[in-house]
Amino acid sequence: xxxRYLEQVSTYAGDIDGLINLIAWFVGVxxxxxxFVFFYLIFKFxxxxxxxxxxxxxxxxxxxxxxxIPHFLVLVCDIFIIIGAVRVWVDVKQTLPPADATVRxxxxxxxxxxxxxxxxxxxxxxDDIKTVESLNTEVGKVYHFQxxxxxxxxxxxxxxxxxxxxxxPGRIISGWWKATKTGEWDIQCAEICGxxxxxxxxxxxxxxxxxxxxxxxxxxxxxxxxxxN
Amino acid sequence: xxxxxDVGTHAGDDHGHDHHHEETFWSKYVFSTDHxxxxxxxxxxxxxxxxxxxxxxxxxxxxxxxPGMDVPFWGIVTPAEYNALITNHGAIMIFWVAMPVLIAxxxxxxxxxxxxxxxxxxxxxxxxxxxxxxxSAVVLLASFVVENGGFGGAWTSYPPLSxxxxxxxxxxxxxxxxxAVALEFVAFLIGGINFVTTAMNSRAPGMKxxxxxxxxxxxxxxxxxxxxxxxxxxxxxxxxxxDQNLGTHFxxxxxxxxxxxxxxxxxxxGHPEVYVVLLPATGITAEVMCVFARKKLxxxxxxxxxxxxxxVLSFTVWAHHQFIAGIDPRMAHVFTIxxxxxxxxxxxxxxxxxxxxxxxxxxxxxxxxxxxxxxxEFLIGGVTGIFLGxxxxxxxxxxxxxxxxxxxxxxxxxxIIGVYAGVTFWYPxxxxxxxxxxxxxxxxxxxxxxxxxxxxxxxxxxxxxxHRRIHDFTQYPELAxxxxxxxxxxxxxxxxxxxxxxxxxxxxxxxxxxxxAGPNPWxxxxxxxxxxxxxxxxxxxxxxxVYRGPYEYQxxxxxxxxxxxxxxx
Numbered sequence: 097x098x099x100r101y102l103e104q105v106s107t108y109a110g111d112i113d114g115l116i117n118l119i120a121w122f123v124g125v126x127x128x129x130x131x132f133v134f135f136y137l138i139f140k141f142x143x144x145x146x147x148x149x150x151x152x153x154x155x156x157x158x159x160x161x162x163x164x165i166p167h168f169l170v171l172v173c174d175i176f177i178i179i180g181a182v183r184v185w186v187d188v189k190q191t192l193p194p195a196d197a198t199v200r201x202x203x204x205x206x207x208x209x210x211x212x213x214x215x216x217x218x219x220x221x222x223d224d225i226k227t228v229e230s231l232n233t234e235v236g237k238v239y240h241f242q243x244x245x246x247x248x249x250x251x252x253x254x255x256x257x258x259x260x261x262x263x264x265p266g267r268i269i270s271g272w273w274k275a276t277k278t279g280e281w282d283i284q285c286a287e288i289c290g291x292x293x294x295x296x297x298x299x300x301x302x303x304x305x306x307x308x309x310x311x312x313x314x315x316x317x318x319x320x321x322x323x324x325n
Numbered sequence: 326x327x328x329x330x331d332v333g334t335h336a337g338d339d340h341g342h343d344h345h346h347e348e349t350f351w352s353k354y355v356f357s358t359d360h361x362x363x364x365x366x367x368x369x370x371x372x373x374x375x376x377x378x379x380x381x382x383x384x385x386x387x388x389x390x391x392p393g394m395d396v397p398f399w400g401i402v403t404p405a406e407y408n409a410l411i412t413n414h415g416a417i418m419i420f421w422v423a424m425p426v427l428i429a430x431x432x433x434x435x436x437x438x439x440x441x442x443x444x445x446x447x448x449x450x451x452x453x454x455x456x457x458x459x460x461s462a463v464v465l466l467a468s469f470v471v472e473n474g475g476f477g478g479a480w481t482s483y484p485p486l487s488x489x490x491x492x493x494x495x496x497x498x499x500x501x502x503x504x505a506v507a508l509e510f511v512a513f514l515i516g517g518i519n520f521v522t523t524a525m526n527s528r529a530p531g532m533k534x535x536x537x538x539x540x541x542x543x544x545x546x547x548x549x550x551x552x553x554x555x556x557x558x559x560x561x562x563x564x565x566x567x568d569q570n571l572g573t574h575f576x577x578x579x580x581x582x583x584x585x586x587x588x589x590x591x592x593x594x595g596h597p598e599v600y601v602v603l604l605p606a607t608g609i610t611a612e613v614m615c616v617f618a619r620k621k622l623x624x625x626x627x628x629x630x631x632x633x634x635x636x637v638l639s640f641t642v643w644a645h646h647q648f649i650a651g652i653d654p655r656m657a658h659v660f661t662i663x664x665x666x667x668x669x670x671x672x673x674x675x676x677x678x679x680x681x682x683x684x685x686x687x688x689x690x691x692x693x694x695x696x697x698x699x700x701x702e703f704l705i706g707g708v709t710g711i712f713l714g715x716x717x718x719x720x721x722x723x724x725x726x727x728x729x730x731x732x733x734x735x736x737x738x739x740x741i742i743g744v745y746a747g748v749t750f751w752y753p754x755x756x757x758x759x760x761x762x763x764x765x766x767x768x769x770x771x772x773x774x775x776x777x778x779x780x781x782x783x784x785x786x787x788x789x790x791x792h793r794r795i796h797d798f799t800q801y802p803e804l805a806x807x808x809x810x811x812x813x814x815x816x817x818x819x820x821x822x823x824x825x826x827x828x829x830x831x832x833x834x835x836x837x838x839x840x841x842a843g844p845n846p847w848x849x850x851x852x853x854x855x856x857x858x859x860x861x862x863x864x865x866x867x868x869x870x871v872y873r874g875p876y877e878y879q880x881x882x883x884x885x886x887x888x889x890x891x892x893x894x
Binding site for chain 1: 404405407408477478479483484485486492493494578579583584585618619620621622623624625626627649650651654655657658661662665666668669672673675676677679680681682683684685686687688689697700701704705708709711712715716717718720721722723724725785788789790792793794795796797800801802803804878879880881886
């Protein structure tokens with residue numbers, strides 16, 4: 097369903113889309129059956145002269161069957177959906193695979209800023225690369241993020257990754273992604289954060305290993321100083 | 326004190342006293358303690374607020390469709406104004422339209438009439454409830470005209486944005502907004518006490534618990550839900566006000582506070598609130614369906630138990646709004662399970678309503694069209710909620726237009742369709758006149774068709790990754806391509822709003838020129854139709870006695886197809 101509108105660019109995008117499709121099938125069937133029966137009954141029992149309705153209490157066992165059987169079937173569908181939802185959630189939000197790199201993402205009214213590890217692969221060292229409104233990453237690598245906010249709630253959302261996470265002032269929230277293709281896509285702020293909320297956008301660039309190494313070399317303050325010397 | 330002493334006697338001292346006084350304009354229309362007049366006051370105030378909430382929707386949807394252009398009757402919608410418009414559209418429609426009309430107007434008007442007593446148990450408390458509500462509406466409207474404009478932090482008002490003026494940039498607007506919300510909650514807390522006490526203590530002789538009409542039960546359960554959930558939020562509102570103005574830091578992490586605390590307080594109230602307004606609308610649908618299908622409500626007791634079940638479960642689902650709020654990810658499993666479980670009583674309720682049609686003699690008058698539309702449309706809202714309750718899928722859908730479309734498919738059937746079903750059904754009782762059925766049907770189709778044209782496209786936009794509360798989507802490369810969809814939804818909204826004038830015309834024209842209704846124009850069985858239309862002060866010349874349940878239609882062996890509750894065997 098979602099994949100018709102948006103590319104799948106993370107390893108778990110397909111899992112989330114798969115869950116959405118599963119739910120769509122279950123609820124779609126229920127919805128169509130319920131609406132069909134509903135409109136059929138309206139048509140079949142519409143008022144006609146000389147026709148008298150029936151007296152049905154719905155309290156007897158054989159009558160209640162018509163609601164208790166669908167009710168148990170709904171419960172069965174719920175169980176399948178719960179299992180699917182829990183599995184996806186554990187993979188996406190609860191279990192972080194070992195990181196190849198970690199980036200820091202900072203939300204503030206009304207811009208995203210990013211701290212990338214430099215060539216040494218570590219955050220909080222002299223070669224870190226700081227950017228605003230542009231996050232540069234490498235395809236095929238597991239990235240962990242440390243999400244922070246400097247003021248109000250923000251929400252880091254990359255629709256093509258199917259990734260969304262609130263940023264909360266006072267907390268550092270971890271998560272992960274692994275991009276599956278190169279390109280450039282939208283980052284949105286999905287939580288209202290004041291009058292500039294609508295313009296708090298950024299771009300995520302997923303680069304090949306060579307491109308990313310070159311970008312890192314050009315932009316790392318330490319590498320720049322070294323090459324200047 | 327006199328009010329409390331008279332619980333079992335149907336009338337307070339002051340109330341009984343009123344019979345002997347000549348009523349003035351002020352005592353009859355402004356300071357009345359008559360439950361019907363207070364119900365009317367709530368209804369007209371709610372409808373006035375609906376016009377404002379609807380106009381706000383028009384203004385911000387026009388901005389979305391035609392970004393940066395002058396919106397007729399408003400002008401340029403700035404980002405700050407846009408935020409204030411969406412915030413107050415949501416707050417008004419839920420707190421100042423759905424609540425006052427569904428709970429307070431129908432609750433006040435119907436409970437004493439349907440259980441066969443002459444007024445609420447606490448009439449003065451009832452009047453106080455409306456007066457506080459009116460004050461809350463005035464305070465809310467005042468928040469728009471103060472310096473820097475109205476509050477724009479969304480109807481959920483998450484701190485720190487809502488708690489610190491340097492973040493919201495609307496110092497007075499924010500404070501007035503949260504004051505208005507707190508006052509509104511206090512008003513309904515007081516009103517709810519009356520509903521529960523009256524329904525449990527003042528029933529007509531012979532009316533057993535299973536003889537109470539379903540809408541009364543549902544308003545009572547809704548009132549209990551409201552009373553049990555709103556306390557923490559009133560406390561939260563006071564804490565937020567103090568953070569804004571008195572230098573406290575309840576929600577400020579830099580000084581030991583926690584912004585997530587507000588989310589728990591808000592949603593612990595906010596999710597039961599959905600059922601607080603849903604239940605009365607569902608009850609109205611039950612009454613209307615039974616009358617116009619000439620059928621007994623299918624499995625009355627099952628509906629009642631599912632109502633209780635829904636009420637209890639509604640307190641266990643709040644944190645599905647917080648799946649991605651940065652709290653412990655393991656809690657998502659618990660709230661996924663509870664949220665999906667609540668689909669069971671709600672689905673069962675819908676099955677019961679559909680089953681009620683079976684074997685009926687269905688007359689498609691205007692109130693019945695609304696009641697049927699409630700079911701048809703609410704089903705869409707119900708099934709789309711499953712996507713959001715399932716934690717794994719919510720990662721994507723959270724805060725998108727999919728959510729927005731989903732809750733409009735629940736709230737529109739509740740707050741608009743349910744209200745229209747109720748108003749068109751009880752209008753003859755309220756005013757003693759019939760509404761024009763042809764105009765009613767024109768209004769019905771002119772509302773239902775555009776409604777679907779507004780919100781089905783918004784599901785698509787949500788699926789395409791469009792987030793909420795952004796005033797110009799053309800700035801986003803991946804979303805700009807859907808501008809035609811936004812224009813289509815906006816044009817549909819304008820058409821739908823224009824058709825509401827048909828209702829307003831019908832409402833007031835029928836007051837003057839409508840056919841006299843008589844006491845029971847729909848041949849209904851419940852007690853309110855056994856007195857004159859409109860009922861006089863005290864409701865009945867002689868209070869009725871009840872002999873049977875509320876939905877005895879098509880009883881075998883009887884000439885007439887309905888058997889009123891007060892008719893002896």
